[in-house]
Every structure is written in structure tokens, then in C-alpha cells.
Amino acid sequence: MADQSQHKAVQTTGHAWDGDLQEFNNPLPRWWLWTFYATVVFAIVYWIIYPAWPVGKNFTKGLATTTFVNSDGREVTMHWNTRAEFIRDMQSGEEALKQKAYLEKVAGASYEEILDDPDMMAFTQSLAKVLFADNCAACHGLGGTPAEVGNFPNLRDDAWLWGGSIARIEQTIRKGRLGYMPSFGKVLSNEEIEALAHYVLSLPGGHDVDKGLVARGNKLYHSEQAGCYYCHTNSGEGLYSQGAADHTDQVWTVADVNAADSAAEKVERVKSVIRNGIQRRMPAWEDRLGDEEIKLLTVYVHGLGGGQ
Amino acid sequence: MKLNHESIEINAGLMIVLIMLAISIGGLVEVVPLYYIEDTVEKVDGVRPYTPLEQRGRDIFIREGCYTCHSQMIRPFRDEDMRYGHYSLAAESQYDHPFQWGSKRTGPDLARVGGKYSNAWHVKHLNNPRSVVPESIMPNYPWLLETELDYSDIAARMRALKAVGVPYSETDDEYQANVEKFGKEVAGMLDINNAERNLIVQAEAGNYDKDPGSVTEMDALIAYLQVLGTMVDFSKYDEGYFAEFR
Numbered sequence: 001m002a003d004q005s006q007h008k009a010v011q012t013t014g015h016a017w018d019g020d021l022q023e024f025n026n027p028l029p030r031w032w033l034w035t036f037y038a039t040v041v042f043a044i045v046y047w048i049i050y051p052a053w054p055v056g057k058n059f060t061k062g063l064a065t066t067t068f069v070n071s072d073g074r075e076v077t078m079h080w081n082t083r084a085e086f087i088r089d090m091q092s093g094e095e096a097l098k099q100k101a102y103l104e105k106v107a108g109a110s111y112e113e114i115l116d117d118p119d120m121m122a123f124t125q126s127l128a129k130v131l132f133a134d135n136c137a138a139c140h141g142l143g144g145t146p147a148e149v150g151n152f153p154n155l156r157d158d159a160w161l162w163g164g165s166i167a168r169i170e171q172t173i174r175k176g177r178l179g180y181m182p183s184f185g186k187v188l189s190n191e192e193i194e195a196l197a198h199y200v201l202s203l204p205g206g207h208d209v210d211k212g213l214v215a216r217g218n219k220l221y222h223s224e225q226a227g228c229y230y231c232h233t234n235s236g237e238g239l240y241s242q243g244a245a246d247h248t249d250q251v252w253t254v255a256d257v258n259a260a261d262s263a264a265e266k267v268e269r270v271k272s273v274i275r276n277g278i279q280r281r282m283p284a285w286e287d288r289l290g291d292e293e294i295k296l297l298t299v300y301v302h303g304l305g306g307g308q
Numbered sequence: 309m310k311l312n313h314e315s316i317e318i319n320a321g322l323m324i325v326l327i328m329l330a331i332s333i334g335g336l337v338e339v340v341p342l343y344y345i346e347d348t349v350e351k352v353d354g355v356r357p358y359t360p361l362e363q364r365g366r367d368i369f370i371r372e373g374c375y376t377c378h379s380q381m382i383r384p385f386r387d388e389d390m391r392y393g394h395y396s397l398a399a400e401s402q403y404d405h406p407f408q409w410g411s412k413r414t415g416p417d418l419a420r421v422g423g424k425y426s427n428a429w430h431v432k433h434l435n436n437p438r439s440v441v442p443e444s445i446m447p448n449y450p451w452l453l454e455t456e457l458d459y460s461d462i463a464a465r466m467r468a469l470k471a472v473g474v475p476y477s478e479t480d481d482e483y484q485a486n487v488e489k490f491g492k493e494v495a496g497m498l499d500i501n502n503a504e505r506n507l508i509v510q511a512e513a514g515n516y517d518k519d520p521g522s523v524t525e526m527d528a529l530i531a532y533l534q535v536l537g538t539m540v541d542f543s544k545y546d547e548g549y550f551a552e553f554r
Contacts, residue, residue, distance in 0.1 A: 015318065078552070
């Protein structure tokens with residue numbers, strides 16, 4: 001038990017519970033009180049410098065200002081606010097300037113120059129990787145390989161639907177693409193579709209197919225009735241202008257043939273594509289991403305697999 | 309009764325009232341002025357109330373608790389701008405009741421997700437996020453595709469929103485005012501009398517879930533997601549224009 005006598009001088013709150021239970025009314029510690037006064041002073045200084053108090057339909061704007069350059073090149077100085085600060089930061093913040101120096105270099109350079117310059121390539125890779133993760137990975141997968149075959153093309157393989165040249169990749173990203181093949185389920189009979197599937201599977205070689213059906217499918221493929229050759233060409237190599245898949249390689253972008261575990265299952269998967277048709281949309285990015293960003297992504301995707 | 313230390317401390321009722329008064333001051337001085345300060349909501353073209361289908365999609369968004377993981381508020385910071393696009397305006401959520409700003413981001417911000425992905429992607433993703441994003445921790449929502457949208461009460465829902473200030477129209481005068489403000493096409497969509505028909509027409513034209521036969525909850529939710537953040541054409545405005553309002 002502490003000696004209570006030393007507190008004799010201290011006031012109590014005046015009330016007593018349980019007969020003798022009293023409460024001291026100690027003054028606040030000095031340091032606490034001064035800290036409190038300091039926060040009050042801080043608040044008043046803050047009100048003077050920054051936007052603070054509502055006045056009628058307006059508010060006090062404060063003395064602090066922010067300066068940035070408007071779209072028309074005019075320098076604008078206005079009262080401090082987070083939006084003006086944001087614009088200033090985008091234009092002249094330390095990090096932004098560092099990045100801008102590189103971005104301007106990339107913007108001013110031709111694609112050949114970027115591809116040949118290790119320094120610009122390193123910057124492109126690091127920034128484009130983030131852009132790809134934020135905007136493209138949800139469909140194409142983090143590294144350019146989608147979660148499953150069928151809905152979105154693999155960007156790492158060497159096969160291109162719309163072309164793997166820099167110019168065509170940029171066009172793909174900028175404008176988007178619609179991969180469209182009509183459904184043949186109502187136009188062709190099941191046997192005809194079966195024959196076509198055998199023929200398509202025979203093109204790359206290495207799959208179990210029926211010779212007779214392949215011959216029949218060959219004829220159909222090049223007939224006016226089915227018209228596969230319009231888009232996939234006579235040789236079956238496909239047309240970049242149509243985004244039509246190449247049937248002669250081992251890469252399958254819609255029909256997941258390579259994952260099928262029997263010959264019959266392979267045929268079934270190809271048949272299902274012919275029967276149901278295809279409608280796959282790659283969104284357009286020119287309204288969402290800036291010119292430099294599209295340029296970076298083009299170089300990045302070009303480098304992922306078999307850029308032409 | 310004197311209002312001193314003792315009388316407050318020994319009177320629980322009085323103390324509660326005074327505490328509530330003290331802590332509400334902070335909230336009141338921050339919130340109340342926003343209702344009458346002229347520049348709170350930016351003057352900007354293009355923002356309109358949701359169509360009946362989008363509004364039902366929004367109701368489903370709230371019902372499923374999507375907001376527990378997703379905010380709809382891009383802040384004016386450089387890194388947010390680079391990831392999500394232009395910072396959100398107050399004007400863009402002027403017809404949102406309740407707004408979905410939030411601050412909890414287990415998943416990405418959705419304020420500008422409209423147009424980012426295809427409808428087909430949204431269907432796959434909502435059905436099973438891991439079928440497109442293997443590392444995703446978002447839950448599956450398989451029932452959206454199977455559940456027919458109940459739109460029998462759409463007019464009542466719009467009337468409720470109208471009561472809190474969303475300009476859906478019921479009388480001819482209100483309709484004319486909307487034609488004036490939003491143009492004929494949009495005004496037609498905001499007409500409560502045609503709500504059900506408008507909803508069905510939009511669902512069939514958009515065919516968001518690739519199942520033309522029926523209007524599902526998936527149709528409505530995707531219609532809503534695809535309009536998020538797309539109403540304002542930012543290329544029409546100067547860099548500094550929106551800063552003038554702050």
C-alpha cells in the first residue's frame with residue numbers, strides 16, 4: 001500500500017462510493033497538455049495553408065498552390081488539391097520523370113532501334129511485363145500461356161492467328177480482333193463433319209485417321225458447299241487476314257487436340273469446333289492504353305514467341 | 309443541474325448524449341458541407357442513371373457481396389492511374405445508391421472494368437475464376453448462369469431509386485425533362501413504364517451470357533460490369549479541368 005499522505009494536497013473529484021472510495025482529480029501532465037496545444041496550433045496553420053473550411057457554397061482554398069501544364073501547353077497555377085498534385089506528379093514527379101525519359105526514348109525510336117538496343121529492351125521488358133499482368137494476363141495467362149486451350153490463344157507458341165510481325169501485332173492490340181468461324185452444325189451432316197475432322201487431323205500428320213474419310217474430307221474442305229478453304233486456304237495454312245488457324249502445324253488454339261487421350265476423342269474435339277463454330281473476341285486497347293504503352297506491349301508480345 | 313465533471317460522470321444517460329454529440333461533430337463537418345458546396349459533383353457529360361438491366365446487375369453485385377473484395381474508386385495517384393485508368397469522379401457515382409467506393413481491395417478495383425474484358429471472359433470468370441486466372445482466390449458464382457433473372461419488381465426498384473433522387477421518369481413531363489438532359493435514346497431506357505420491356509430488349513440484344521433463350525442473373529451482372537467507368541469521355545477534357553472542382 002502506497003503512503004497516501006503525500007497526496008494530501010491533491011484534489012479529489014468530491015464524490016465517494018462505498019463510504020470511503022474516492023477519486024483523485026489530478027491535473028493533466030504538462031507534456032500532454034503542451035502536445036495538445038501544439039496540435040491545435042498545427043490545425044490552425046493547416047487551415048491557412050490547405051483547403052479547409054466550408055463557406056456558403058464554397059470553401060477556403062488555402063494559401064498553398066500547385067503548378068502544372070495544361071493540355072494546351074499553358075502553365076496553370078491553382079490552389080493546392082490532390083488532383084492538381086496528381087497532375088503535377090505525373091508531369092514532374094521524380095519517378096515519373098525517370099520513366100518519362102525512357103518512355104520518350106522508346107516513343108521516338110523505331111521498332112528496329114528498340115529491338116537492337118539492350119538498354120531500351122530492358123526497360124521495355126520490365127514495364128511491359130507489368131502492363132501485361134494488369135491488362136492481358138486475365139485472358140492470355142501471366143506468361144502468355146492461358147490457363148486452358150480453347151478460349152484464348154497462347155502467345156508463347158510460334159503460331160500466329162493474325163500475324164506475328166510487329167505491325168500486325170500492334171494492329172491486333174490497338175484495334176482488337178474478332179476470331180470468327182461460322183458454325184457448320186446445321187449446314188453439314190454428321191458424316192461430313194466427321195470426314196472433315198479426319199482430313200484436318202491428317203494435315204499436320206501424326207494422328208490416327210481413316211484414309212477413306214480423309215479423302216472425302218479433302219474434297220469437302222475444298223468444295224463450295226463447306227468452303228473451308230476460303231479462310232483456311234487451299235493448303236490449310238490459314239490466312240492472317242481472317243485470323244484463321246493453321247491446320248498444318250501441331251499447334252491447336254481452339255480444339256484441344258493435344259490433351260485428348262484417344263484417337264476418337266481427338267476427332268470429337270475437332271468435330272465439336274466445326275459443328276459449333278467459333279467466336280472469340282480480343283478487346284481493342286487503343287482507348288484504354290497510351291501509344292507508348294501499346295508500343296511496349298507490342299515489343300513484349302513479339303518477344304514472347306516467334307515474332308516475325 | 310450544473311454541467312460539471314461530477315454531474316456528467318455520475319449520470320450515464322447524459323454522458324451518452326454528450327459523447328454522441330462530440331463524436332458526431334467530426335462526421336458532420338466533413339459530410340454536410342458536401343451537400344451544398346457547388347463543386348462537389350463535377351460538371352461532365354455522359355453520366356446517366358443505369359438502365360433497368362444494369363440496375364438489376366448492380367443489385368446482384370451488392371447481393372453477392374462483391375464489394376467485400378472490390379472497390380470502385382480509383383484515387384488520384386500515379387500508380388493507380390497507370391493500373392486502372394483515370395481517377396474516379398464524384399459525378400460518375402452521382403446516381404449510385406448506395407455508392408460502391410469502398411477501400412477493401414482483395415481483388416482489383418472495378419471502377420473502370422467496363423470494356424476491359426469480353427463478355428465471354430466474364431462468364432467463364434464468374435462461373436469459375438480459376439478457369440482463366442489459375443492463381444485467383446475469388447469464389448465461384450455458378451448459380452448466376454442458372455438462375456433466371458427475376459425482373460417482376462423492376463418498376464418498384466426504379467421508383468425507390470427515384471424517391472432518393474435518381475431521375476427515372478414516370479410522368480410525361482419527367483420523360484421530356486430526361487429527353488432534354490440525356491437525349492431520346494437514354495431517356496427511353498429511364499422510363500419506368502417501359503422498364504420490363506427495356507430490360508428484356510437489352511438482355512437479348514447484348515446476349516451477355518451467350519444463351520439467347522433466357523435472361524439470367526449473369527446477363528444482368530455482366531451488363532452492369534461492362535458499363536462501369538465507360539460513361540465519361542475523358543479525351544474531351546483538359547488535364548486541369550477536374551482539379552478546378554477541388
